Every structure is written in C-alpha cells, then in structure tokens.
Amino acid sequence: xxxxxxxxxxxxxxxxxxxxxxxxxxxxxxxxxxxxxxxxxxxxxxxxxxxxxxxxxxxxxxxxxxxxxxxxxxxxxxxxxxxxxxxxxxxxxxxxxxxxxxxxxxxxxxxxxxxxxxxxxxxxxxxxxxxxxxxxxxxxxxxxxxxxxxxxxxxxxxxxxxxxxxxxxxxxxxxxxxxxxxxxxxxxxxxxxxxxxxxxxxxxxxxxxxxxxxxxxxxxxxxxxxxxxxxxxxxxxxxxxxxxxxxxxxxxxxxxxxxxxxxxxxxxxxxxxxxxxxxxxxxxxxxxxxxxxxxxxxxxxxxxxxxxxxxxxxxx
Amino acid sequence: xxxxxxxxxxxxxxxxxxxxxxxxxxxxxxxxxxxxxxxxxxxxxxxxxxxxxxxxxxxxxxxxxxxxxxxxxxxxxxxxxxxxxxxxxxxxxxxxxxxxxxxxxxxxxxxxxxxxxxxxxxxxxxxxxxxxxxxxxxxxxxxxxxxxxxxxxxxxxxxxxxxxxxxxxxxxxxxxxxxxxxxxxxxxxxxxxxxxxxxxxxxxxxxxxxxxxxxxxxxxxxxxxxxxxxxxxxxxxxxxxxxxxxxxxxxxxxxxxxxxxxxxxxxxxxxxxxxxxxxxxxxxxxxxxxxxxxxxxxxxxxxxxxxxxxxxxxxxxxxxxxxxxxxxxxxxxxxxxxxxxxxxxxxxxxxxxxxxxxxxxxxxxxxxxxxxxxxxxxxxxx
Numbered sequence: 001x002x003x004x005x006x007x008x009x010x011x012x013x014x015x016x017x018x019x020x021x022x023x024x025x026x027x028x029x030x031x032x033x034x035x036x037x038x039x040x041x042x043x044x045x046x047x048x049x050x051x052x053x054x055x056x057x058x059x060x061x062x063x064x065x066x067x068x069x070x071x072x073x074x075x076x077x078x079x080x081x082x083x084x085x086x087x088x089x090x091x092x093x094x095x096x097x098x099x100x101x102x103x104x105x106x107x108x109x110x111x112x113x114x115x116x117x118x119x120x121x122x123x124x125x126x127x128x129x130x131x132x133x134x135x136x137x138x139x140x141x142x143x144x145x146x147x148x149x150x151x152x153x154x155x156x157x158x159x160x161x162x163x164x165x166x167x168x169x170x171x172x173x174x175x176x177x178x179x180x181x182x183x184x185x186x187x188x189x190x191x192x193x194x195x196x197x198x199x200x201x202x203x204x205x206x207x208x209x210x211x212x213x214x215x216x217x218x219x220x221x222x223x224x225x226x227x228x229x230x231x232x233x234x235x236x237x238x239x240x241x242x243x244x245x246x247x248x249x250x251x252x253x254x255x256x257x258x259x260x261x262x263x264x265x266x267x268x269x270x271x272x273x274x275x276x277x278x279x280x281x282x283x284x285x286x287x288x289x290x291x292x293x294x295x296x297x298x299x300x301x302x303x304x305x306x307x308x309x310x311x312x313x314x315x316x
Numbered sequence: 317x318x319x320x321x322x323x324x325x326x327x328x329x330x331x332x333x334x335x336x337x338x339x340x341x342x343x344x345x346x347x348x349x350x351x352x353x354x355x356x357x358x359x360x361x362x363x364x365x366x367x368x369x370x371x372x373x374x375x376x377x378x379x380x381x382x383x384x385x386x387x388x389x390x391x392x393x394x395x396x397x398x399x400x401x402x403x404x405x406x407x408x409x410x411x412x413x414x415x416x417x418x419x420x421x422x423x424x425x426x427x428x429x430x431x432x433x434x435x436x437x438x439x440x441x442x443x444x445x446x447x448x449x450x451x452x453x454x455x456x457x458x459x460x461x462x463x464x465x466x467x468x469x470x471x472x473x474x475x476x477x478x479x480x481x482x483x484x485x486x487x488x489x490x491x492x493x494x495x496x497x498x499x500x501x502x503x504x505x506x507x508x509x510x511x512x513x514x515x516x517x518x519x520x521x522x523x524x525x526x527x528x529x530x531x532x533x534x535x536x537x538x539x540x541x542x543x544x545x546x547x548x549x550x551x552x553x554x555x556x557x558x559x560x561x562x563x564x565x566x567x568x569x570x571x572x573x574x575x576x577x578x579x580x581x582x583x584x585x586x587x588x589x590x591x592x593x594x595x596x597x598x599x600x601x602x603x604x605x606x607x608x609x610x611x612x613x614x615x616x617x618x619x620x621x622x623x624x625x626x627x628x629x630x631x632x633x634x635x636x637x638x639x640x641x642x643x644x645x646x647x648x649x650x651x652x653x654x655x656x657x658x659x660x661x662x663x664x665x666x667x668x669x670x671x672x673x674x675x676x677x678x679x680x681x682x683x684x685x686x687x688x689x690x691x692x693x694x695x696x697x698x
Contacts, residue, residue, distance in 0.1 A: 121651070248443075290451075293444050
C-alpha cells in the first residue's frame, strides 16, 4: 500500500520527507521556546521569532570576527570548525541573556496585569528586535557561511543525505532529549512543572516563581540560539525577516502539538516541517504558507487544544 | 465623564479643522494634504476593528485581510480589465457586503475558540487571504496589484468624480479634494453611526458579552449571533475603508499592503488610543498612522535637504526607526497606561481599580485595623 502511494508520488518523496523531518526538528527547537513560556506565564511570546533572528545575526557576526566569513557572509574557507564551535556556545548564551533581560525589564512588571498587556508588549519587543536587526545587518538577505559542506554522504541511494542534514539531527536531538530529562528529573524542572500547573500553589510550597520564570526564559532563549546557529548553517541565509516567518511556523507547531506541552511541540514541529516540504514539493512554493495555516485552522476547529494538549474545561 | 465630553468636543473640532484644510494656503498643506486621505481610510478601518476587538473583545489579528478584500472587490468592479465597469457607489457597497460575508463565513466555524487560539486563527486567516490574493494571478494580477481605478460616483453619471489630474491640492474642486471630502464624510458618518450603535441594544449586548460571556448568555443573549454580527460590521467597515483606499491609491497596490503588518499597525492604533473608545481610536490613528505616513516622510525630506546622511544609512533615517518607535510606544503604554490614551470609562475603572476604589478600600482597611488592633494578630504571622 505504502509502496504504491510512494510510486504515485514519485521518487522525490523520500527527499521531501527527509527535508521535512530536518526542518521540522528546527521548528521544534523554536516551538519549545514558545511552548515553555506559554506553559508557565500564558504569554504568546511574539518576540521569540525575532530573538531567533538576532541569534542568527549574532552567529553570523561571530563567523565574520573569527574570519570564517567575509563581510557579506560568504565563507572564506578558514577556521570553519572553530567558528561553528564558538557559535554553538556563544549564540545560546547571547539569546538566553537577551530573553531573560527582556523578561526582567518588560514582562515582569506586567505579571498581574490583564492578559492583553504582556501580549501587546511582546509585539512591541518583536518590533524593536526587528529594527535592531535592520540596523545590524541591513534590509537585504545575507549569506550565512557554508561552514558545514552539503556533501552527500549516501551516494547511490535515492535520498541525498548530506553533512548539513546530519548536523541538524546531531545537534537538535540531544538538545531535546536533554531538555526532556531536565524537566522531568531535576529540581528546577520539577519547580517549572509545578509553576506551570499552579503558580500560587507553587509559591506557597516555597518555590521562587520569579526565578523559575527567568530560568524558563533562559532555556527558551538558549534553544532559539541553538536553532539560529543550526538554521544558519543548514539554510545558509539570514535576513531581518527570517524571524517573523520561521517564528510563525514554529508557533503554529507549538499550537498544533498543544501549547504548553513539550512533546507536543516536538511533534508539531516535525509535522509542520513535513507539511511545508511536501506542500512545496507537490503543490508549489507559493501555496506553502496558506497550506500550513489552513491546516492549523482546521486542526484548531476540530481539536482546539492541539494534538497532545489536554482538554480543559472552562472555569467559571 | 468630563473627559469623555471633552474628547467629543475635540473630535468635532478636529473634523472642522480637517474640513477647512483644503482652503488653507501653505507649502506643507499642499505637499502633505493628499497624504491625509489614507489616514482617513485607516481611521475607518480602525473603527471597524474596534467593533470586533474593543466592543466585543475578540482579538482579531487579520483585519487587514478585509481591508484588502474591499480594495480588490472595488478594483475588480471598476477597472477596465473586467467587464463590470460599475460606479464607485455600487463598488463600495459590494466591497462592504463581500467583506462582511467573508467575515461571517470564516468566523462561523471558529466561534467556539477563545482567547489566544482565536487570535491565532484570525492571524492565519489574514495571512492566507494575502497569499490567495497574491497567487490568484488571473483575478488579481499577482504581486503587481490592479490598476487603475477611476470610476464615476453614481451609476450612469458620466463624470469621473475622482479625477486624478492632481496638479495641486487646492487647484480645483474637481481635483483631489473631492475624494478627501468623501472620505471625511464617510468617516464622520461611521463615527455617528457607531456612537448610536454603542448605546443601542446590540452595542450594550456586545459589551456585556466582552465582560463575561457566560453571564451574558445566562441572561439570554446569544453569543454566537453577537459575535457574528460584530465581525460582520467590523469586516464591512474594513471593506468600505479598503474601497476608499483603492480609489485613493489609483489601484490596489501590492498585496503585501494588506498583510499582517497592516493588521498589527491598526491593532496598535486602537490599543494606544484606547480600546473601545471612538475618540481614543481616532487619536491613536492620527498619532501612529499620521506619524508613519506624514511626519516620517516630512522629517526624512528635511534630513535629505540637510545632507546629513549621504550614504543612506538606515539608522540616520527617521523612517529607519519606525518599528523601534512603535515597539517602544507599545511597551511603555502597556507598562504605564494600559487603558490607552483616551480610555473608555469602563476600561479605566477596570485597569486602575485603586483609583476608583481607593476611597472605599481605605475605609475598609481602617475598619479592619481597628478590629485587629487589640489582638495584634497580623504581626505575629510574619
């Protein structure tokens, strides 16, 4: 049965599936940042996509400083390994610090405000980030240096599996596993789950809720930083609007899986990645965006809490 | 209450000033006067969104889609490329009806969603609409947009009302001021209509549902009907604004003009100005859109004359700081005055209960302290 469908879709289906899976892992990393913040303070962090964009710009800047890239982002062929190593350490730290700072300065004073206030502030932060991105790298898309070569590792097979694909999987999967273990087994992870369930009760049990929220923003930011590096090395392009588009897809992924739910975000990310690549392949690139949002709307109508989200009843 | 009355007077004064503008002489009025027309269109759009977000409390992030539908319906009905060649009046009514119908049709299945999920669906709807407009080449001319639009006003009235010979702002009654006055009149009509609607049974029902949907439905209101009527009105007004916008721009311009960014700009206007309050919404539009469309280009032209920025650096242009200033304004507003600049009385009380109830609370506290004092229980627990 599967073989006949695959035959009808043509041999390129495998390539689309691989590309979708890899892109989906990237979306999942960003979606985790959305979903963790939402899980704890019920804020749709509109600025998260733009944080991701700033992370990509920061890593590009690092590559230029190290000498692995020229001023326009083209690879120079030097110090590639060193540049990647520095990026993978520094970009998450940068994004985490930025995210925590924003939480401290902008969202923290609004903890007890009506829900609209932090949401609108997040939109404001997103605008500011985008403007900083324009000042930093200009309005045109730049190259992100091809530090990981797109060399095919599986010649002779139907699927072209390159070092870039491998890099995405090798970086993202361990990060997700580590996050899951962290949330499940450490004290801070337990505190996070408690705060997400009921902040007041958590506080009464002696949990420092402010610290837990800061930690959540830090982890979400660090994940966005990792995603930014991996995205840059995989897609080899960066521009100030990349955060908007990618952020929307990742956010969609978070909602699709059930917002606030960590495995849900990963599942949603992979689904969105697959839908995106299959849609691009079989329907056409210009219908990719409407397709993703149409599917999102349909899912929300029939299963408003996402695929893995628990059904909640409205409290009076 | 006194503030509300004052805002009303200011609004009337503003309308009188705008109506008198074409008669004034001056370099800047001639140059920037025509740019007020889109501002008037956005004011109508913002009032439409205010019905949905402000009165009814549904966070709609895709209002610009209805604006775009209105613009495209008008363009399709009036351009020579299509066989309709209708007058503006017919096109504008059609734009309103189509936008309202699309609004109802797309909202009906999503009625049971609330809060963030509804916001997300409306955002998705807005993005889908723009993509569809861009991709339906045969109907909408793709990324180029439809041009030109220059219809007669009434059916069978062979006088191109919106003659765009535009030699100058004040040159002739037949020139641009006609469209300007049309937009101003429509805006005034919408303001008066909404003022009456607010006080009607429907308007009060919307507010009741915004405050507490469950309680409102227990009182016999039908939330589904109320939501659909709000979206129909809001989308219809957005379609009307789109029709005027298409005429004023000589066409639909590119589909991107109706995207998420436009929706966000309008949301920012009504939140900064004061959610649910007409004078506030208008003030927000004047400040944000006026800044965006007029003040920025004015300052940029001035800077260019001064030759401060020979290399064209983004951060040396006023327009380069656009998003930064919007973002900062939103953040500061939410921090220090979340009810907006000119809030509706109800919102003000809700967001600053301490001001309203301070007196009552003080009395209650004093009473409680008087009771506590002999035992001094409060201190021990700390």
